[in-house]
Amino acid sequence: MKRRSTPSKQAILNILHSAQQALNQETIEQEVKGTMDRVTVYRILNRFCEEGHVHKIVSDDGKSYFALCHNCEEKKHRHNHFHFRCLKCQKVECLQEEVAINVPSGYQIENVNCLLTGYCKACA
Numbered sequence: 223m224k225r226r227s228t229p230s231k232q233a234i235l236n237i238l239h240s241a242q243q244a245l246n247q248e249t250i251e252q253e254v255k256g257t258m259d260r261v262t263v264y265r266i267l268n269r270f271c272e273e274g275h276v277h278k279i280v281s282d283d284g285k286s287y288f289a290l291c292h293n294c295e296e297k298k299h300r301h302n303h304f305h306f307r308c309l310k311c312q313k314v315e316c317l318q319e320e321v322a323i324n325v326p327s328g329y330q331i332e333n334v335n336c337l338l339t340g341y342c343k344a345c346a
Contacts, residue, residue, distance in 0.1 A: 230254075230257070230258050230262055230266060231266055231269075231270075233254055233257065233258075234250060234254065234263065234266050234267065234270075235270075235275070237250055237253045237254070238250075238276065238288065238289070238290045239290065241289075242315075243289075243313045243314055243315045244279050244287035244288060244289035244305070244314040244315060244316065245287060245288055245289075246285045246286065246287050246288070246314075247260075247263060247264060247267060247285075247286065247288070248285075250263055250267070250288070251263050267288050270288070271288075274291060275290065275291060276288050276289065276290055276291060277289055277291055279305045279314060279316075279335065279337065280335065280337075281305075281307050281314060281337055282307065282337055282339060283307070283312075287305075287314045289314075289315075289316055303316055303317055303318060303319060303320055303321060303334070303336075304316075304317045304319070304321060304336045304337070304338055305317065305335075305336065305337045305338070306337070306338045306339070306340070306342065307337060307338070307339050308339075308340070308341055308342040308344075308345050309339055309340060309341060309345075310341055310342075310345035311342065311344065311345050313342055315342075317338075321334050321336060
């Protein structure tokens, strides 16, 4: 079922499109302050995840970050790549190299969520 586009959805999508990194919900809420509440932002971000437009990165700091999906084919939603969080500037970004993991026979991997922490190029 195709969902309708709303001004709220479009606003959040525009924020994610213009971001050069994954954003946490608090950052997105600051961007839309006064136009929608926290629950609406939360609902839209989770709907985007369900629909495959955005993927969620759960960081070691306990926050969830959201990034637009790139290179995902129709009906083949994949996120088998590492994420990196800089300990200095706190930037969270997707590293585009795919992860190859060998698992025991009989297991099937659907999604990989790996987070590396350290210092980004700018902070190193």
